[in-house]
Amino acid sequence: xYFGDATAHAAILGIAISLVLSTxxxxxxxxxxxxxxxxxxxxxxxxxxxxxLLGVMAHSALAVGLVAVSFIKGADIDLHxxxxxxxxxxxxxxxxxxxxGALVVLALVKWRWSALLTxxxxxxxxxxxxxxxxxxxxxxxxxxxxxxxxxxxxxxxLLITAMLIIPAATxxxxxxxxEAMALLATLIGAFSAFVGIEASxxxxxxxxxxxxxxxxxxFVISNVVRLTRQTG
Amino acid sequence: xxxxxxxxxxxxxxxxxxxxxxxxxHTALTDINMSINKGEIxxxxxxxxxxxxxxxxxxxxxxxxxxxxxxKAPALRIGYVPQKLHIDATLPMTVAxxxxxxxxxxxxxxxxxxGLVGLYDIEGQQMTTLSGGQFQxxxxxxxxxxxxxxxxxxxxTQGLDQLGSATFYxxxxxxxxxxxxxxxxxxxxxxxxxxxxxxxxxxNGHVCCHGTPxxxxxxxxxxxxxxxxxxxxxxxxxxxxxxxxxxxACDHTHHEKA
Numbered sequence: 461x462y463f464g465d466a467t468a469h470a471a472i473l474g475i476a477i478s479l480v481l482s483t484x485x486x487x488x489x490x491x492x493x494x495x496x497x498x499x500x501x502x503x504x505x506x507x508x509x510x511x512x513l514l515g516v517m518a519h520s521a522l523a524v525g526l527v528a529v530s531f532i533k534g535a536d537i538d539l540h541x542x543x544x545x546x547x548x549x550x551x552x553x554x555x556x557x558x559x560x561g562a563l564v565v566l567a568l569v570k571w572r573w574s575a576l577l578t579x580x581x582x583x584x585x586x587x588x589x590x591x592x593x594x595x596x597x598x599x600x601x602x603x604x605x606x607x608x609x610x611x612x613x614x615x616x617x618l619l620i621t622a623m624l625i626i627p628a629a630t631x632x633x634x635x636x637x638x639e640a641m642a643l644l645a646t647l648i649g650a651f652s653a654f655v656g657i658e659a660s661x662x663x664x665x666x667x668x669x670x671x672x673x674x675x676x677x678x679f680v681i682s683n684v685v686r687l688t689r690q691t692g
Numbered sequence: 693x694x695x696x697x698x699x700x701x702x703x704x705x706x707x708x709x710x711x712x713x714x715x716x717x718h719t720a721l722t723d724i725n726m727s728i729n730k731g732e733i734x735x736x737x738x739x740x741x742x743x744x745x746x747x748x749x750x751x752x753x754x755x756x757x758x759x760x761x762x763x764k765a766p767a768l769r770i771g772y773v774p775q776k777l778h779i780d781a782t783l784p785m786t787v788a789x790x791x792x793x794x795x796x797x798x799x800x801x802x803x804x805x806x807g808l809v810g811l812y813d814i815e816g817q818q819m820t821t822l823s824g825g826q827f828q829x830x831x832x833x834x835x836x837x838x839x840x841x842x843x844x845x846x847x848x849t850q851g852l853d854q855l856g857s858a859t860f861y862x863x864x865x866x867x868x869x870x871x872x873x874x875x876x877x878x879x880x881x882x883x884x885x886x887x888x889x890x891x892x893x894x895x896n897g898h899v900c901c902h903g904t905p906x907x908x909x910x911x912x913x914x915x916x917x918x919x920x921x922x923x924x925x926x927x928x929x930x931x932x933x934x935x936x937x938x939x940x941a942c943d944h945t946h947h948e949k950a
Contacts (some may be wrong), residue, residue, distance in 0.1 A: 574794040581779065581793065587754035588772030588844070589794050628782075635784040636818070 464621040466518030472525030493605035501598040545616030545668030561610035616668045626675040633686035703730045711760035720746040722898045724821040733875045733884045738895035771835030774777040788815035809833045845877040
């Protein structure tokens with residue numbers, strides 16, 4: 461899941477590029493995240509450790525992105541909005557893109573699910589079943605790139621990984637199969653977003669962080685339940 | 693007129709020809725020739741670092757061959773039991789779900805196959821809660837679920853005690869007669885292997901010697917690698933793969949004559 465972090469950091473470069481070309485930020489971010497996904501999956505297994513590779517790429521892209529943004533003259537941009545997300549800035553066009561992105565990822569994951577799961581579990585096992593684990597890994601990274609590109613305006617660069625990890629971790633104690641966990645994590649994520657948005661309206665707090673706070677709270681509750689079940 | 697003795701047709705399932713595999717500059721396998729026939733149990737023995745796992749990986753397709761070919765019979769179904777499989781605790785996985793990776797099978801078939809390896813009422817359990825022996829049996833059951841023509845096992849008894857591994861090998865023999873599949877396995881446990889195999893291939897980067905267990909056991913190459921008598925199994929563990937042979941025969945391509 462470190463890939464999520466790395467890609468999100470690289471997204472700032474995508475934002476800078478979009479501002480320079482004055483295109484929709486989805487296009488810039490998607491382009492950069494997809495390029496990241498391709499580079500990472502083609503360089504791993506060639507003498508580079510995945511973590512090193514991601515660390516180098518993520519932070520270089522972040523630094524280059526920040527420098528690039530500072531060069532844009534007169535650009536009235538608040539980086540804060542991209543770092544932490546600003547749901548009030550989301551337009552109808554954005555919503556369409558988010559839904560399209562979600563459908564693409566859903567279709568991709570549903571189509572490759574079994575192969576993805578086998579390849580994640582064990583590469584040799586995948587090979588023996590006629591599955592190419594490198595291809596599945598690429599598909600997974602591409603799906604992640606799309607998720608990050610469409611979600612960045614809502615959750616922001618710094619918190620996006622939280623929404624990738626925390627709902628899944630919250631679902632884990634109540635799941636017996638990977639499918640159950642995926643479904644439950646989706647529900648928890650959606651519920652957190654709903655509650656988070658409402659709460660941020662009531663208390664006038666930043667929306668992205670509020671959503672993450674709700675998920676984190678659910679995570680704590682889920683693990684308290686798990687621990688009491690174990691000891692009880 | 694073809695003369696074929698009924699019931700013992702030797703159809704070649706898989707043949708490896710002049711296979712050389714280089715892994716990151718290091719030559720793991722040199723000029724390997726071997727084949728497996730229908731219903732045969734073939735065991736690969738050899739010291740650590742002799743390329744046993746690499747050979748299986750090449751056959752399975754997980755490692756690319758640098759030179760040579762691996763010919764498979766058309767529509768050959770391979771079942772594979774890996775050396776070790778770690779299932780992360782963050783991934784929930786019941787036995788029943790694991791059995792269906794990546795292909796769907798109905799519950800009756802899954803339970804029947806688990807029964808074949810001696811596991812009952814286990815399908816609802818999480819994989820991470822199984823004992824070492826149970827885990828290996830589930831791996832085995834998953835590999836035979838789609839009725840393979842060839843079952844490949846890579847040191848499948850690692851982590852099992854002597855009794856556990858002896859039981860496991862007996863189970864494999866039973867499965868061979870029940871399913872009629874050929875078996876290719878890598879093993880450390882010479883004493884078990886020598887009694888259970890039809891053919892043994894002694895590997896040390898190249899094929900040192902091969903043949904029926906008693907023939908292989910009597911070759912100087914085998915003795916140079918593993919010693920003689922019952923201490924053979926122990927000698928294996930102490931073996932250094934940068935060995936020098938007493939008879940110096942292993943370093944040549946003598947296997948071509950065999």
